[in-house]
Amino acid sequence: MNRQRPSFLYGILLTAALFGFSGTFLSESPSNKNRASTAPLSRVEEIYAPFDTLRTDLSDYIWPTNASTVITSSFADYRRTHLHEGVDISTNSQNGYPVYASRSGYISRIFISRRGYGKMLYMRHPDGFVTLYAHLQRFDDKVDAYAKKLQKQNKRYSLEVDIDPAMFPVEKGHLIAYTGETGIGSSHLHFEVRDSALNPINPFLLPQISAAISDQIPPHFDMVAFTPLASGSKAQGRTRTWVVDAKRENAGEYVLSDPVKVSGLIGVSVKASDQADILKYRTGPFRFEMYIDGKLVFTSAKKFILDGEAHQVMAYYDRNLLRARKGRFEKLYVEYGNRLPFYNRLPEGTGPIDTSELEPGEHQLRILTWDLSNNESSLTAMLSVSPSAKR
Ligand SMILES: [Zn+2]
Numbered sequence: 334m335n336r337q338r339p340s341f342l343y344g345i346l347l348t349a350a351l352f353g354f355s356g357t358f359l360s361e362s363p364s365n366k367n368r369a370s371t372a373p374l375s376r377v378e379e380i381y382a383p384f385d386t387l388r389t390d391l392s393d394y395i396w397p398t399n400a401s402t403v404i405t406s407s408f409a410d411y412r413r414t415h416l417h418e419g420v421d422i423s424t425n426s427q428n429g430y431p432v433y434a435s436r437s438g439y440i441s442r443i444f445i446s447r448r449g450y451g452k453m454l455y456m457r458h459p460d461g462f463v464t465l466y467a468h469l470q471r472f473d474d475k476v477d478a479y480a481k482k483l484q485k486q487n488k489r490y491s492l493e494v495d496i497d498p499a500m501f502p503v504e505k506g507h508l509i510a511y512t513g514e515t516g517i518g519s520s521h522l523h524f525e526v527r528d529s530a531l532n533p534i535n536p537f538l539l540p541q542i543s544a545a546i547s548d549q550i551p552p553h554f555d556m557v558a559f560t561p562l563a564s565g566s567k568a569q570g571r572t573r574t575w576v577v578d579a580k581r582e583n584a585g586e587y588v589l590s591d592p593v594k595v596s597g598l599i600g601v602s603v604k605a606s607d608q609a610d611i612l613k614y615r616t617g618p619f620r621f622e623m624y625i626d627g628k629l630v631f632t633s634a635k636k637f638i639l640d641g642e643a644h645q646v647m648a649y650y651d652r653n654l655l656r657a658r659k660g661r662f663e664k665l666y667v668e669y670g671n672r673l674p675f676y677n678r679l680p681e682g683t684g685p686i687d688t689s690e691l692e693p694g695e696h697q698l699r700i701l702t703w704d705l706s707n708n709e710s711s712l713t714a715m716l717s718v719s720p721s722a723k724r
Contacts, residue, residue, distance in 0.1 A: 356569065356577035356593075376681075380674050383532050384637045389462045393436050394539040395505060397466060397524050398422060400430035400512055402545045405521055407607075407616035407705070408535040409635035409675070411650050411661045415643040416673075418533040419465065419525030423614075424512045428470045428520050432510040435464045435526075440501035440509065443472070443480050445492040450523060451515025456503065461529030468523050470513025476501055531640040537619070537705045538636060548607075548706040551585035552618040555604040557700075557712065558654055558662050559593055562685050566597025576659055579712055589714035592695060596719055599686045602651045602662035603712070607704040618710075623665050623684070624699040625691070625716075631665050631684040633675045645673050665700065686716070693720035 396402065403423035410417040424430050434456055441463070442455035450467035454476070457463055471477050479500075484492055503509055514520040526534045537543045559568035559575045568575040579587040601623065606615035620634035648671040651662040666684025667676050676683070686698075700712045 356575050358569070358571060358573045358575055377678055380639065380672055381678055383528065383530060383639065384534075384674060387528060387534065389458070389460045389528070391539050392541060393505070394464070394526065394536070395433070395435055395541050396545040397435045397464070398424070398430050398432050398512060398522050400424040400427075400522060402547070403614070404546060404616060404705075405614045407619070407635070408533075408537065409638065409649070410617050411646060414646065416638060416646045416649065418638060418643050419467075419523050420536050422522040422524055424520045424522055426520050428511070428513045430512040430522075431508050432466050432469065432512055432522060433506050434503040434509050435505070435524075436462075437503065437505040438464075439498045439503060440476055440496050441498070442496060443476065443483075443492060443494050445480065445484070445490065446516060447490060449516050451517075452510075452513065453516075454510055456509070457498070463525075463527040463529070463531060465525040465527065466510060466522065467525075468513055468515050468518065468521060469510040470515065472510045473508055476509070527640070533638045533640065533643070535619075535636050543705055546706065548704060549708060550608050550704075551708040551710040552605050552607040552702045552704050553615075554579035554581075554587040554700075554702070554710060554712045555606065555660070556662070557589060557714065558602045558604075558651065558659070559595060560600040560602065560651070560653075561597060562600045562666075563598040566599060567595070568599055569594050574653060576654070577714075585708070585710040587710065587712040589712070592715040592717040593698075594717045594719065595686060596688050599688070600664060600666045600684070601686065601698070601700070602654065602664045602666075603700060603702075604654075604660045604662045605702055605710075607708075617661070617663065618702040619705050620703050621663070621665055622701045624697075624701075625686065626696050627699075630686070632677050632679065633663075633665070634677070635675055637674050639672065639674065642672050645671065649673055649675070688718045691716075691718045693718050 401423045404420055405423050406417055406421035436458045438456045438458035441457035444453040452469040453467040455465050512522045526536045557577050561568050561572050577589050580590055581587055605618050607618045608615050623631040651664055654662040667681050669681045696716045698714045698716050703709050
């Protein structure tokens with residue numbers, strides 16, 4: 334796909350477009366950085382290969398506490414400096430619920446800090462996969478006594494130590510710790526699953542984990558943003574991001590009331606959230622698909638993150654919209670440099686709408702999203718593409 338197109342193609346401006354629309358322009362113009370051509374396939378392979386075959390028994394993992402089955406934050410949710418690498422389980426604003434080994438294995442690492450994850454345990458399982466439990470109030474008695482001994486020896490509170498596999502073997506479902514609020518944040522259990530190379534896996538890909546939650550409410554579309562990405566590109570006649578409220582028609586069905594005028598190369602991003610049956614918390618939806626005139630042009634799912642790549646939070650969320658305090662918009666396109674394995678092997682540069690590939694006139698934009706329980710919502714909008722100067 335060649336994204337470098339001369340700007341005269343987008344020369345016909347849509348000056349009449351500003352009247353009668355319910356959206357707003359982002360005041361700050363986003364940077365129109367040079368777009369690079371698509372990456373070599375080897376790079377895509379490198380990003381996705383670790384997740385092609387997860388050499389673990391997916392059905393073996395169990396829910397790690399009896400505190401609740403309520404998720405307060407999902408995998409890959411926004412954090413200021415990173416993507417959330419696990420799930421947060423509600424502990425009803427209390428501490429001291431038992432934490433159970435999600436699988437059989439052994440305690441492989443003890444981590445204690447006054448900041449971040451507070452008191453944390455790593456468990457290594459026979460296939461090399463790792464489960465991780467954080468913000469703990471305290472560990473099981475034997476582990477706790479061992480940690481205290483080391484803290485005393487080191488004469489400091491912070492501790493980071495690998496444990497001999499023979500020292501603390503644990504059976505699946507047995508007590509390893511108690512929930513707490515150590516480190517940053519209020520009471521909850523932070524739970525992660527990582528492969529043998531420590532790449533974080535969405536715990537909801539594991540059947541017993543996903544079966545634990547109850548959710549029949551489809552995700553909610555809040556707003557859609559249209560961002561001109563190349564010089565000369567325009568949304569609603571201007572080079573700034575155009576933000577429009579989504580209107581709910583029925584359960585799980587949303588529309589944009591008016592057609593959106595687009596020309597050039599346009600990135601679509603959405604502000605959407607999901608809420609499960611029994612909770613007030615809103616988390617990010619799990620996956621997206623985008624269609625133009627019924628043809629699939631983009632797909633994403635928050636399944637995995639490469640270890641050490643969680644800082645790519647701004648590759649996924651729209652920085653300009655965040656800074657403009659519009660909220661957390663998820664980009665439905667893959668920018669150059671994005672190394673997140675969310676896109677089913679779509680290469681960098683995929684996803685933006687290129688109006689030079691569309692006939693002038695109206696085209697249907699349809700965005701589908703699903704939550705972790707596979708509840709679906711759709712958003713339908715009309716795109717109005719002007720005749721280009723070429724024709
Ligand atoms: Zn967390």
